[in-house]
Amino acid sequence: MTSIIPASSKDLGQHRNRNGLPGNGQPKNENKISERIRARLVAEDVSFLANDNIAEHIQPGELKELEVEVADRVRELLQSLVIDIDNDHNTQETAERVARMYLNEVFKGRFYEQPDVTSFPNTKDLDEIYTVGPITVRSACSHHLVPILGNCWIGIKPGSRVIGLSKFARVADWVFSRPHIQEEAVMILADEIERLCEPKGLGIIVKAQHYCMKWRGVKEPNTSMVNSVVRGVFRHDPSLKQEFFELVRQQESTLGA
Numbered sequence: 001m002t003s004i005i006p007a008s009s010k011d012l013g014q015h016r017n018r019n020g021l022p023g024n025g026q027p028k029n030e031n032k033i034s035e036r037i038r039a040r041l042v043a044e045d046v047s048f049l050a051n052d053n054i055a056e057h058i059q060p061g062e063l064k065e066l067e068v069e070v071a072d073r074v075r076e077l078l079q080s081l082v083i084d085i086d087n088d089h090n091t092q093e094t095a096e097r098v099a100r101m102y103l104n105e106v107f108k109g110r111f112y113e114q115p116d117v118t119s120f121p122n123t124k125d126l127d128e129i130y131t132v133g134p135i136t137v138r139s140a141c142s143h144h145l146v147p148i149l150g151n152c153w154i155g156i157k158p159g160s161r162v163i164g165l166s167k168f169a170r171v172a173d174w175v176f177s178r179p180h181i182q183e184e185a186v187m188i189l190a191d192e193i194e195r196l197c198e199p200k201g202l203g204i205i206v207k208a209q210h211y212c213m214k215w216r217g218v219k220e221p222n223t224s225m226v227n228s229v230v231r232g233v234f235r236h237d238p239s240l241k242q243e244f245f246e247l248v249r250q251q252e253s254t255l256g257a
């Protein structure tokens with residue numbers, strides 16, 4: 001039941017009770033780190049939806065403070081679920097684990113900057129379509145915060161710049177590591193790849209299983225959702241679009257993905 005009180009909370013001289021809340025048991029919103037970050041985002045008129053990245057609006061050290069705040073809230077959630085976290089050895093550290101998992105792992109694409117991706121001039125005028133995949137993608141649905149797990153294929157008709165193949169996986173991981181709906185995740189990934197290498201054509205296919213449907217709700221274990229986005233020449237030239245889908249189909253059957 002201990003939590004590390006960040007330096008700033010100590011400085012504010014709050015007397016915290018065992019739930020990590022100020023003395024009256026009510027959170028003081030204006031002192032919460034999430035409120036300070038939120039105020040900054042609102043003042044700058046920046047969107048902070050579940051699948052937005054807000055890394056550039058978080059100052060050094062604030063992520064650690066957020067970790068403490070999120071753990072406090074998760075602890076309250078466990079208490080609201082009437083779980084005896086004081087005596088249940090399995091859940092004593094769950095709040096801290098969940099906070100670290102959300103901020104640094106499964107939703108890191110909201111709180112961390114995009115991994116470094118260097119693009120190079122397409123000096124050899126590479127012009128052939130290529131596809132990369134399957135790239136494993138892991139996300140969580142915005143509606144229930146349960147996993148979305150699947151594969152992604154990316155097809156490129158190169159433009160003026162190129163990036164290394166492994167970089168597609170890094171960018172996809174960063175984009176998907178946010179609460180999402182699959183349709184928006186694919187669009188956001190397409191935007192990022194277009195920004196990074198300005199391809200003449202871009203196609204992305206995502207095939208994923210949604211634990212919303214497997215674990216709860218209709219409990220349909222084998223249903224998957226497939227969606228795609230095509231941009232540039234793939235959108236305007238049906239034969240190129242067809243070539244992209246055919247390459248992915250071959251890749252999928254070769255690997256049995």
Ligand SMILES: [Zn+2]
Nearest residue numbers: 141143144212
């Ligand atoms: Zn859901």
